Amino acid sequence: MKKEVEIKHLPMEEKKRLVAEGKMHWFFPGHVVEQTIICIVVFLILITLATVFPPALDEMADPFTTPEHIKPEWYFLAAYQELKIAEKLMFIGAWAPKIIGIGMQGVAVGFLFAIPFLDPNPARQYAKRKIALALGVMAVLGFIGLTVWGHLS
Amino acid sequence: MDELKLGPITLRNRLVLKGFEILDRRFEIKEILDEEVFTKLAPTHLGIFSCFGGITFFIFLMQIMTGLLLMIYYVPDTQSAHKSVVAITNDIPFGWAVRGLHFWGANLMVLTVMIHMGKIYFGGIYKAPREMNWVTGVALFLLTMGFSFTGYLLPWTQLSYWATVIATEAPGAMPVVGPLTKSLMLGGPDVSQVTLSRFFTLHVMVLPAATFGLLIAHFLQIRRQGISGPM
Structure with missing residues (x-):
């Protein structure tokens, strides 16, 4: 080429x-x-x-009435669900849920940026990059899984 | 001038030739058109998944157009924001269509960015020499999420208000930088008029400017390096 x-x-x-x-x-x-x-x-x-499917329009914001169920839009559901899972880490200490929960998202974004520099393999054929493909499939399934979990819970 | 040769194409239409002459005399456009448009080759091996970057860009342009139209009638004030969105939906001619396009464009754009990233990742296209284009791409993805986050608050509905309250609590809980981050985002202890003004400014000025800058870098790299070949 x-x-x-x-x-x-x-x-x-x-x-x-x-x-x-x-x-x-x-x-x-x-x-x-x-x-x-x-x-x-x-x-x-x-x-x-x-x-x-015209977009719905909820009633006007009322800072004094908290609605019962609030969930983020679908693209933030995975991050939202990850924070909810991190709340289980309360046994480590009161600090753990938020710091680990948000820290993990920061690490994920850092990894995303660094992918080309972390992957030393120059090959592009599927057969020659099994690890990268496996990690990619796991990331996609993890994102979809967390999104569905967040939607259902 | 009776005819104009641009790459493999010969033009003879007199109106086109006249227009071309007017521009060429001032800006020497023949060289640019020849080199960058008419003798440029494009690959034929591309499948549908290679189109999602371009589709995302098209949706982004649509968002700019529909966003401009919405901005004419939208009022970024806590007392009037919701009313103005109701008016756009019910009273302004074709307001429902413009708002619908903006809403669905936003959702579809997040999806097409993700598909585009998947194609680049699984196709191994981020590899050398295209590393920096992956980096600008991830930054553009984060900007897209920023657009969604700030745009969601603007109609000032119960859902958008409380979603923002909850979403800004999480970074607020971080040690040391948490309180500062939260007060930078909200402009105070609560989601208020200051927050709405900040989100509006980010949504219509800061994020679009940053996106345009990064898009230029993103596209210039593609222009220079070409579309990656088949595996």
Whole structure:
């Protein structure tokens, strides 16, 4: 696979040959038309959702009345459930639930940032990166599991 | 000028040629169009999962547009915020549609960011030389979550108010930095008008500016390094 800058400076004849052989296509119009179609489909999905499932509007906030059940939106449920699990660590000390609960989320974000530097394996084929794939599947299942748990509890 | 050759394309439409001449005389656009658009090649091996970064960007642009329209009628004041959202939903022409698009765009954007990250992770695309693009990507993911968190409070409903109360209690319980973090977020001991103003400012000014900056870095890297090849 050639580098992008090398592809950029290929002679025109070579580029035309690559397109004719179907190995690449022109950014314009090929790629641009493709992307435009995808954008239109996404817009149609959004406008359908907005029409068929309009967002609910709860009553106005009242700082003096705490509602019975409050749960965060689905994308914060996993973090919320993790904090609730950390409350079980009370036996270590009163400090433990919050510090470990929030600390773990900080560590998770730190790990997320550091992934390219923690993974020394240059290979991209699935067969050659079993550990990375296993960790990734565990992370995804963990996130989905915590989300569902948070939703049900 | 009778015809214009741009990469493999030849243009003969006189109106297009005239417009091109007007711009080219001032900005020398032929070179830019030739190099960056018309002789640029794109890969053909891409599947649907490779599109989620672009889809996320499209939804982000939609959020900017619908957000601007909502901002015209929304009032960031604890006494009026809820009323203004009710008015947007019930009285303003197509307000329900704009709010619906913004709501679903927000939810879908979180989902498409996650799918995009999954594709990059499981495809091993974060590896050298693209390490820094993973880092800017994770920062953009956190900004997306920041948009969701701050935007959720703005309608000033029971749910959004109390969700914010609970969500800001957790960092407030941290040792040493906790109380400071909490009072920075809330602007006082409780969720109040100050909090609403802060979240509004973050949501419509600070986060969009940071997102645009990081997106430029994110896209320039892709432009320079190209889309990663097949495995």
